[in-house]
Amino acid sequence: MSNLLLLIPIALFLGLLGLAAFLWSLKSGQFDDMEGAANRILFDDDDQEPQDSHTKNN
């Protein structure tokens, strides 16, 4: 019984952490362009400065 009191809060906390991470990434526009995101990983930076790929919107 006492292990439940520890484990359930831990499980919920981890779940909430995941939820918060998702909501944050949604808000910062990472889900706006799924097709572009899939392709951007293939850009190599031989001939340019590394790009800031998650510049904040606005």
Next chain:
Amino acid sequence: MTTPNTCHHCGDPVTSMSPAGPDFCCRGCAGAFALLGDLGLKSYYSRRSIDPKTRPLRPDTDEIAAINFTDLVSTDDKGIHHLNLMVDGIHCAACVWLIETLLQKNPSVLHARVNMTTRRLRMAWNGGIADVDELVKPVLQMGYRLIPFDPAVLEQATKARNSELLRCLAVAGFAAGNVMLLSVSVWAGYFQGMGGATRDLFHWISALIALPAAAYAGIPFYRSAWGAIRNRRVNMDVPISLGVILALGMSLAETMRGGPHAYFDSAITLLFFLLVGRYLDSRARGQARSAAEHLLSLNARSVTVLDDDGTRRLIAPDKAKPGMIVIVAAGERIGIDGEILDGQSDIDTSLITGESIPNTAKPGTSVFAGTTNISAPLRIRVTATGQTTLLAEIVRLMENAEQGRAKYVALADRVAKSYAPVVHILSGTTFLGWWLIGGIGWQDALMNAIAVLIITCPCALALAVPVVQVIATGRLLRAGILVKSATALERLTSIRGVIFDKTGTLTTGKPELISNTENEGSLELAASIAANSSHPLSRALVRAAGNVTPIANVSEHPGQGLSAELPGGMVRLGSRAFCGIAENADLSSHVAGPEIWLQEPGRAAVRFVFRDAPRHDAEQVIETLSARGFDISLLSGDRPVTVSQLAETLGIRDWKAQLSPADKANEIARRAEDGKCDLMVGDGINDAPALAAAHASMSPASAAEISQNVADIVFQGDRLSAVIEAIDVAKKSDRLVRQNFMLSFGYNLITIPLAVSGMVTPLVAAIAMSSSSLIVIANALRLRSGSDKPIIEDRAPLPVRAQEAGAPSV
């Protein structure tokens, strides 16, 4: 001839006539290639893959000067300027990389990011607003077209809705997962003897998660249900909201009194499933709509105004005032209503009147917005703007027609309307029956009544329509057919007749040479003269002759024809009068249609006759449609001769010619009064009221802006068979929706008696609900696996990269 080289920049074949040597097709491309070399970005060419479906990257020198970028720039309080641009010509990820890099080479650019899904560019920079012209110049020089747009107008509403649904979905998903974890423990506890205290603890924790989550994630449903109730209607969201709220309330009461059954998991899982359906639905339609918006804004042009002091500037057409003088270049769309001051040209009025032959225009002629100036530049004095233009008149007609269209109620809402009362009466009867006749306590009776509500809560029912819709819209999107209206597919299933417009819909809107022995020998000469002109008939001659070399020393006489100084003397190519042929000259062939004549010194004049050729699959489409029992009609604004000719070729018996826009709409309204539902397919401005009046409407992507806006469905490419494809998919999805309804009802038929008799526990409810949802989704997926092969061979290219609409992943 040797095999043609391909241009190093745009990839198109290079003709021997190219001004930029054997490696490039034009100077613009050569310049673009050199610029990339200077900037050290040549690696673009090795990493790109050219998509033949998109516009080639051909820099257009006129275009670069013609767009006003400063209008829609917004500046924030830190002095940073922002601009949103639509990009045309993106082939692959390398284009995204190139555009971003080109912009970021400039130190004042703070941010430049292309969204590959929507093909839109956001950029931010320091410095002056007017710098933008300089900043985007390299991108334009590469051949991309950039069109500024106002994000507030275009996408904000759908985007906000989409991200709200996604947030709700995330919260519901989190809560459903955790509550289910606890519920499974409780269910296992039934059989293994879990202690009452542990069970209550688990119920309390579930309540703690489920109540706030449901309060948040259910907002889209509560809002829609509340809106419906306030208007004294019932939609699907009413029983959903009621079911969720009652289930949570009852479970909370159970938890407080330490009862064995709580339905937290059912309520929150229900919300999760429904949100999945809602989100996919909204995203699929959002994609179709954004593709349609993209097409439209690429057509939007500004007008060139000539000020009194002789300077030219570009303004939006709606900012033109009567009395202003506007310059329209050859080949340009006229943006205003006005009167020609200066210049002689031909005007293509097909979008307004449906006439396929250009009219001659000279000073004094009235021209209308939406027509195209063909052969020579014109100066036009603006006579009408805003509410007084022909276009505004058509918009008024269209609005009237839309009011006449009966308010269509979606099938799901019609089902809900009869379903909801049945459910509520059933659950009321259960309560009264157990309490008064069954003789148990009112709390237990209420438990049973609420179990009925939960078990009948239309989870599968509410998924039945959206899932099918998502898959159908996604499938059509991949075929280049954009479904804009939510109920378009439902309405398509009930049509009995199909009405076509002529020019631009059944036909391609481009003239085509009717070749015969009479003109065979002279075609080459005529075409090499015609290659110097952009008149549609000249272009048709060149197309018919194939590979021709334009000859020099040709002068164009707008509205009349072309003349060429050849060693043998003056050769004329043009109208009958221009070539000096008597009106009553004997014709060896009596084919009617637009014509041009070729007059060579010392030889008999040769006549070339053209016709507006039907789309290559038009005949098959008409045949297929009539074979399936649809009534086919043709309503055109063109002259009876041309209309009857086409109707005969295509086998259409019911045709009407010389109709005004109002006539077309009235004709459809008259048929609707007879109880006939029609699908209208049209492209012209003159079709817009008819498109609005019809039960369902489609228009090609080449259609006038206003028609694309009003049409339920927009199809891309040259195939008319999109009409059949849309009807097919609509029929198939209708069948699947009905099957899904049947499945849901069948499931209720089994579970309702269980619930009424008080035998449903949360475990039973969870199993029944999930399995019925899965069956409904699996059934809908059959639409996806259906034949994706073309109905009629030879698919036209699809300019929109249709992203997978995606199957639900539950």
